[in-house]
Every structure is written in structure tokens, then in C-alpha cells.
Amino acid sequence: MNAPAPLRLAAGLAVTAAEEAFRLPYRLRRAPARVAAAPGAVADAGASAAGRAGTRVLARALRVQQNLSALAAKGDEALADLVADDSAAGAEAVFDDDPGAGVRATTAEQTALAVGYPELDADGLEDLLPELDRARIAALLDYELAHGDRPAFTTLLGNALAQAGS
Template identity: 30%
Template sequence: MSSLPFPVRVAAGLVVTAVEEVQALPRTIVGLPITAASRVLQLSMRAQQVVTELAIKGDTALEGARPVEEAPSWARFDEDTDDRVPVLRAGGNPSGPAGRRLPAESNNGHARPLDRPVLTAEDVPDETPDALPGYESLTIAQLRARLRGLTVDQLTELLAWESSHADRPAFVTMLTNRIATLTAEQ
């Protein structure tokens, strides 16, 4: 078709492309700031990813050089000590070890009931409580949904079972509060 040399044809193609771009410039100039901003953000996010990957690799490399404490010395958990859980002693005074009076709140600021009864082996059934079959597998939400239909005696049986078996703080608190509410209503 054309007998012009290849470099001339390439140069003509560049000129036509430049003219087309200049003609499209009014349409593309509107989006230019957005395009530039998105490219800058994309580059900065990629740089953050690279830095984070390097930090992770550094942590992995240094992991063996420093022993990690299994339980930090500053961490305190409810399971670690029982002296913060008030127990109702003879005479009705909540106290801890050696008769020391305990505060109404634990170290994390959540109130704890001071009148939690001391339970004996006779008070606690070995199997699932009769008051609510399948109780041991209920979630806290499922228990909350079933509380209104239970009497004080049934709630006391559930509290005794919970205290001697799983002793989950949320369950104990919910049962204790419901017993207190029903007792106050009577």
C-alpha cells in the first residue's frame, strides 16, 4: 500500500495521536486532579504495605531473640484469685480470706453481687438441673429469653448448678439479678 519508509509512518502516527490527545484535552482535564490524587494515594498505600511487610519480617526474625512472657506480670484475671469474690458468711457480712471485708467492685470496675450464697454439696445437683433441661448448653442470650418463665426456686436451682459447675460470671450475675428482681416484686 504505502511506499513510505517505516520511520516516517511511525512519525505520522505520533503526530496524529498528539492531535487526538490535544482535541480530547478539554474532556480529560476535568478528571486530571482526581486521577492524580488517586495515583498518589495508591502509591502511598503501597508504600505502607511494603513497610508493614518489612516490619512483620523483622518481628519474625527477632522473635527468637526475646522470650515472651506467657502471662505478663501486670495482667490480673478473675480466675487467678478467689479473694475478690465475696461470700455470704454467718451474720450476713460479705468477707474474703481471714474475715477481711471485700469491696463491691472487682479490679475491672464491674460490680459484683455481695450476697452470693455459700453453696453446699447437698444444694447442687450432679446432672442437668430439672428447672431448665439442657441448661448447660444454653448461651447467655438463650438463657435471657427463658428467665421470665422461671420461679425463684427454679432460678435458685440453676444458680446452684452454675456455681458448682461452669461458674460463668455472666450467667451467675444474670441469675442473681433475676432472683433479686423476683424477690423484690413479692
């Protein structure tokens, strides 16, 4: 969709705000454990403090750029859902031995990006799982197996998939 950047960012921000509002009860439930496990907030005093400060500024600038890109991508997806185009329904056809393989891979990628899966840690995934349906959990499991196969993530996704199936 060729929407203006401010509209894409606004739509992405609205979707993100709705997602975060949904996750708030789960995050509040684990807040005491996170506070207790947080390391001391004592700043290091050293000769290379200026170098570290410059690195932190650069890292924050890059993170802001990544966040803006993620918001724009979410906005694109939200706007595309609003303006669905039926002419592109067969655009993801795959002609090989397993006709569904390419579509499943594409769906797994799209699902992972739509929910911000690549940026999640295990706690974030645990927060996200209650709001996902069986198909999305299965797509994220496919994505994880293809892109990292991290035991904690595959276990969480596998258990959630088993619970969703019952």
C-alpha cells in the first residue's frame, strides 16, 4: 500500500497501543519478579565513560529507527487489512512437490513480523501467547524451527500449541 509515512506510523502506533494494552495484565503479573531480579542501577565510573556514552547514543538512535520501521510495517499491514484487494488472492501460489510449503513459509514469516516475534525474548513470548490462536502459534513454531530453533521458544510454542489443540 502506498500510504503516506505519517499515516502508516499512526496506524502502526494504534495497533501497537492496542496490543500493549492487551498484554498489560500479563506483564503486571510478572512485574514483582522482574524488579527483584533487576541488577543494581549503579553507574560504572571509568576512563572510557565518554566512549560508552557515545555508543549508547548510537545504539538508541538505531533502536529508534528500528522502532519507527516496525511501526510503519505494522501500519502497512493494518491499512492493507482495511483495504483488502481480492485480485491478489493467488499471488503466493507455489508449484513444487508440496504446494503448501511456500505458502506456509510466507505465512510464518508474515505472522512472525506482524506480532514482533523476532524482537521478543522468552518472557515477551509468554506474554504474547494468550492472545494468539492455534494457527498463529503453529506459524510461529514453524518460523522458530526455521530461524533459530531455540529450545525455550520451541518448548513454549509447542506447549501452547498442545493446549490450544485441546
